[in-house]
Amino acid sequence: MTTPTEPTRTAGGGGRVLIALTGVVLAVLLIGVGGYLWLSNGEGGPTALGGPFTLENGNGKTVTDRDFRGRYMLVYFGYTFCPDVCPTTLNAVADAMDKLGPKADRVQPVFITVDPKRDTPAVVKQYAAAFGSRIEGLTGTPEEIAKVAKEYRVYYAEHRTGPGPNDYTMDHSSILYLMGPDGRFIAPVRADQSGDEMAAVLARLIS
Ligand code: NI
Secondary structure (H helix, E strand, O other): OHHHHHHHHHHHHHHHHHHHHHHHHHHHHHHHHHHHHHHHHHOOOOOOOOOOOEEEOOOOOEEEHHHHOOOEEEEEEEOOOOOOHHHHHHHHHHHHHHHOHHHHHHEEEEEEEOOOOOOOHHHHHHHHHOOOOOOEEEEOOHHHHHHHHHHOOOOEEEEEOOOOOOOEEEEEOOEEEEEOOOOOEEEEEEOOOOHHHHHHHHHHHOO
């Protein structure tokens, strides 16, 4: 009776091994691809991060990514009702720009809302102005925002806090993106650092 059971067990074991091996191979492939993309981005090489966008500025005027060519863009995604992370980050950006010296003239910090329902052009304009004159606030239709967020691989989602139409917060990823004068991604910049630290990072990355 051992002869029929042995091959069956072996076949079953072989199947499990095969499934496990497939999983390992897939994991290695995914890690490899992710690592490659991350490294190539960090080295300023070819990248798929960022891309063309059409949005509205604080005056309700249409702006596109091409309007920023010739200058570095420091892009941040957030929303004006954000209780803590966004204002802290934008304060640090404003501080970094003050401390960057003449190089600051080559950088345009851009705040793109992930809450276009509440963040109208007038709202983003007033909000950005609260952090100084250098930050440009942008909004758009929900579709335009979804498109640009996808290009920058930004995560955002509405989080309900009550039954009313405005009873919600936005979960969102918090990272700054430095884009070159040609519009290409240069490097991510950590949002959770002081203006001094951010200025030092930007000074190294900006030519
Ligand atoms: Ni925020």
